[in-house]
Amino acid sequence: MPRKLIIDTDGVSDDVRAISLALQHPDVEVVAITTVHGCVPVKQATANVNRTIRANGIQGSIPVYEGASRSLLNLQKDTTVSDFFGKDGVGDRPTEFPESDSDDYKASGDGIAALALIRLVQEHPDATLVCIGPLTNLALALQLEENFAAAPQKVVIMGGNYYGVGNVSGVSSAEYNFHGDPEAADIVLRELKCPVTVVPWEAFFFRSMEENEVDFHAHLRYDTPLANFLSTATRVGRIRFEAVGRQYAYCDEIAIATAINEERVVLESKSLVVAVELSGTITRGQVVVDWVEQMWAAPGEVKPLDEEPRRRINFVTVYNVTLVDKWMHAVTSGSGHFD
Amino acid sequence: MPRKLIIDTDGVSDDVRAISLALQHPDVEVVAITTVHGCVPVKQATANVNRTIRANGIQGSIPVYEGASRSLLNLQKDTTVSDFFGKDGVGDRPTEFPESDSDDYKASGDGIAALALIRLVQEHPDATLVCIGPLTNLALALQLEENFAAAPQKVVIMGGNYYGVGNVSGVSSAEYNFHGDPEAADIVLRELKCPVTVVPWEAFFFRSMEENEVDFHAHLRYDTPLANFLSTATRVGRIRFEAVGRQYAYCDEIAIATAINEERVVLESKSLVVAVELSGTITRGQVVVDWVEQMWAAPGEVKPLDEEPRRRINFVTVYNVTLVDKWMHAVTSGSGHFD
Amino acid sequence: MPRKLIIDTDGVSDDVRAISLALQHPDVEVVAITTVHGCVPVKQATANVNRTIRANGIQGSIPVYEGASRSLLNLQKDTTVSDFFGKDGVGDRPTEFPESDSDDYKASGDGIAALALIRLVQEHPDATLVCIGPLTNLALALQLEENFAAAPQKVVIMGGNYYGVGNVSGVSSAEYNFHGDPEAADIVLRELKCPVTVVPWEAFFFRSMEENEVDFHAHLRYDTPLANFLSTATRVGRIRFEAVGRQYAYCDEIAIATAINEERVVLESKSLVVAVELSGTITRGQVVVDWVEQMWAAPGEVKPLDEEPRRRINFVTVYNVTLVDKWMHAVTSGSGHFD
Amino acid sequence: MPRKLIIDTDGVSDDVRAISLALQHPDVEVVAITTVHGCVPVKQATANVNRTIRANGIQGSIPVYEGASRSLLNLQKDTTVSDFFGKDGVGDRPTEFPESDSDDYKASGDGIAALALIRLVQEHPDATLVCIGPLTNLALALQLEENFAAAPQKVVIMGGNYYGVGNVSGVSSAEYNFHGDPEAADIVLRELKCPVTVVPWEAFFFRSMEENEVDFHAHLRYDTPLANFLSTATRVGRIRFEAVGRQYAYCDEIAIATAINEERVVLESKSLVVAVELSGTITRGQVVVDWVEQMWAAPGEVKPLDEEPRRRINFVTVYNVTLVDKWMHAVTSGSGHFD
Ligand SMILES: [Ca+2]
Ligand SMILES: [Ca+2]
Ligand SMILES: [Ca+2]
Numbered sequence A, B, C, D: 001m002p003r004k005l006i007i008d009t010d011g012v013s014d015d016v017r018a019i020s021l022a023l024q025h026p027d028v029e030v031v032a033i034t035t036v037h038g039c040v041p042v043k044q045a046t047a048n049v050n051r052t053i054r055a056n057g058i059q060g061s062i063p064v065y066e067g068a069s070r071s072l073l074n075l076q077k078d079t080t081v082s083d084f085f086g087k088d089g090v091g092d093r094p095t096e097f098p099e100s101d102s103d104d105y106k107a108s109g110d111g112i113a114a115l116a117l118i119r120l121v122q123e124h125p126d127a128t129l130v131c132i133g134p135l136t137n138l139a140l141a142l143q144l145e146e147n148f149a150a151a152p153q154k155v156v157i158m159g160g161n162y163y164g165v166g167n168v169s170g171v172s173s174a175e176y177n178f179h180g181d182p183e184a185a186d187i188v189l190r191e192l193k194c195p196v197t198v199v200p201w202e203a204f205f206f207r208s209m210e211e212n213e214v215d216f217h218a219h220l221r222y223d224t225p226l227a228n229f230l231s232t233a234t235r236v237g238r239i240r241f242e243a244v245g246r247q248y249a250y251c252d253e254i255a256i257a258t259a260i261n262e263e264r265v266v267l268e269s270k271s272l273v274v275a276v277e278l279s280g281t282i283t284r285g286q287v288v289v290d291w292v293e294q295m296w297a298a299p300g301e302v303k304p305l306d307e308e309p310r311r312r313i314n315f316v317t318v319y320n321v322t323l324v325d326k327w328m329h330a331v332t333s334g335s336g337h338f339d
């Protein structure tokens, strides 16, 4: 039986790679994709998702719902729209395969993403929700429908941090997706009652900062249409990292891989009691871990929590990079070797 | 020529161990000790320091100046007075050697610590200032005398964090000393113009959380008066850690050891651009690192900073635990084997 | 042609009086009522509204939509549920006329208030929206549908302040409704593009603090079923104010009266550029006025604003208390003398 | 017996007028003047004070102590240095009488203002301390010497607000002097144990915004050297206000007048329980009044406070403008008619 995924995405460079992994993996059925503002405006995210579906040779059977065009509070200071991955977020080569099409900008699904999510998790109680953009759509779903909190089988989130490593600016300790909607991140981590696994920024950061065994760009060098598209979609970001002697490693891909097979993909994780700072001048959007609770637990012990509304979240600290890389090779080469 | 140290301390358990290291180490001349509020009220810190000087067999030649009895803002929520190491901060055995004495509560030095520090760094331009309590005295010195910023040869600080690991409560990402006076920490890190080395909480935390090669309590088992005193001074804390299967590792001792011989003691460090959060609901007092600047520097590169008032601080990430432990054995055994 | 009103309410003491004014006033057509959490849980608000409609002798033709059961962020510290006006918010006399009924707890309208509001303002472009509870429903409507911002003909809000007068606790400068959902208040004031009139807390406060010509309780002494009901609904609050020698003056009633006939009801107002503080320790939820802009405008001048997203809001500073009182007498006496 | 005053000032336009009132008033003995950063750097404040003493024909017998050159936290965002009253803060006419002199830049008193204040209030327990600049010097005195809190007979402060009226920028509800050092304002209001009277910004604001009976510029038109100097010192500010059809009314003068004779000068005041917001995004530095406590006190009742560290402060709401204006005429005309 395939793993059902619902993907919530801001539709840029590594999202596109990650979505392709989900679309190509033989164990996965993508039930729907919802889009959200983030690195590009939500309209562009929708367009990129539709183009990616076409690049993967899928024929329109996956509904795409357009979501929030702005964060809950819509504050200028939280905006994360950026041309870091190109103005269109996927390398700025609209005429390359699959050529960008004005129809891509139309969401195929009816109604806004938040309402679609509420309905989808009811219709597919066995689906895993994977979020690889700001969490606005989920937060709205929680605000509109109390039962949403316990409805998904599992939620996997790319976002946040556990060591305060920020990646938006030098005066912010927030990770990009959480920076893009701190209130949404807070609501989602605090209110979801189903199992939650977070793939924090540090999962990417520590890999990119260290020498490592994997060539993260190798899978893009196959001479296939999909490899070419993903190479284009990631080229601007790759150039930036190469310029300082680092690799553009996997990020959103880890979240999708975790959603596909958490047992094999996650090598180490921590069960952390966390909160999101909303008021700090330079810490707005940062995840704050209760390390005191960790220090006074015996090694290996997971202590019960006495105080509501605190809850534990599973943070991925080490993932199986070799496996994910193998999967990405299978995606871009078309070899089908996912195992 | 001996290394001159001026020690600013809140005078509890590991401070007492750390001060003893400074007093016993043959390469060190302790110029003066200043006290500050912290884990115990400043009066008790003064008493503990005087008792420690007596425990080390030193005859009154080291002036002790009493400092701030409260943080700069004197906010209830920042208070860190605690009986974690006993009500007196040193094991609550006042009749054991060296018996507590009402004279211990009197500072031998004239005037408050902030003014003494301003004068002392002028008189001893070759002295290193080591701070192992909240940074109130230093902040006051900076507020009262602009020239203080560049006057010390070096400042070594035990306090803060670089990965947001807090140790006061589950809803604070501040380290104890910085929690005790966030504004002072902010002022000191932002304004000092001399070299600054920070020994962050993580230097202790990662050691205490991991299995490791060193028996941190071994040096307390010698049958000497000083070993007995330090064993008493640390007993309450040691019991707490042992109860959860961990060791009470070194903390303030690392800062003193770093001040004595940074080259040998510090194995790895990071040059970080940092700020202290003052406004956060759960991050007040946390150090925020500019990790973006690190990510876009080439490996090994230390980038010049273009914006004032940002500055780099040296954070100790790995220290030579074997060397410090050897020194502590030399202190408590009286062997004199510091090399 | 009657004035169409859509009323958003947390359904307690003065809401019930204010709704009765709308229901009885000959110039008004109440299109719909939406409920929201506030002084009582939203379910109780719905019940109180339905009971009030029955008390006014209206036969079920006004749809009631149930709205948000919690503030946008759902933070414990923002909660405003209180038994200030009785546990049920309307005097705790469920068996008095009109006897409380289990059916009252069921909203007659389909779907949540936020979605209903989006639809209603499209269907009734000539309706005025009057908000006399926390602004959660409006904020959700704005988040879900960008066009909602310009859709209402006018919005009248009871809430907020312009002189920082708070009424929830001694350590908060927020007014009750804004305290109950600061983020919603911020979103609503910042994003609405239609005309907005705010009736701030000070409109009530200054009346209650001063000796004044009006006996605010006189209209409750008629021997009519509606007078009796409103007397019951307000009795707990009245007792509290009388105990300290003050009157329980009009509050939500002013907002409804303003929505009915702003020209006659509002005697003085200020056109202010405002923002809502979200981060302050004791100012969270307070409205902050740009008084500098006022000082450098010539007397009477209303300066154009150069910076988005700042906008002007009309704040009622003095209202026609005699007129509103006359209307309330007409409501409770059944005299029909509204003119 | 003369009223002894110690004046702490940032030495600009209205400070200079206010100091002249103190120097000329027959009932006053100015014990000392201390300077502080504010509208101009502290060095310039010192120079302006010395020049003002000369303009008043006083022969060097009043010691001037230079104080803090920066706020406690020294944050860029708090800076209030401005050329609002001219680059030198007193009209930019250094060659006019009394010609500016390089000696003016030297403080005649020994040691910094904070230490001088500690000593002065001990030596003159009958002196009133009047603060008409940011409160940095007082806060430092409180931090350095606990006994300072109860030592002054009375402290009169020009600064803060009770209705949240800010005057620095459109996105700050802080009054100028409190904006210039929010932490100092917080410490001073929270910790002083002697009687404190605050002359808030609204005392000036409401006068300047309204038509009123007094011609605030008339006293500057006498043909005396002092009138000419004060006319020069205030000319830049007067022009600004006149340009928008308002008067440059009295400000720091009210504080000095209050210190001279509170009984005659203060017509109405409120005893308020207050706190200073330090964390708000747009409310940092604003005074927050506990209006709830006011509402639930009977009219005229002053309720005892149950919670430390809350305390009552006397806020001047209406002052005797005719009396103060008469005094200013006596100052500038040399008529001696102070009664
Ligand atoms: Ca993404
Ligand atoms: Ca210590
Ligand atoms: Ca209401």
Ligand SMILES: [Ca+2]
Pocket: D009, D010, D011, D012, D014, D015, D038, D132, D133, D252
């Ligand atoms: Ca001044």
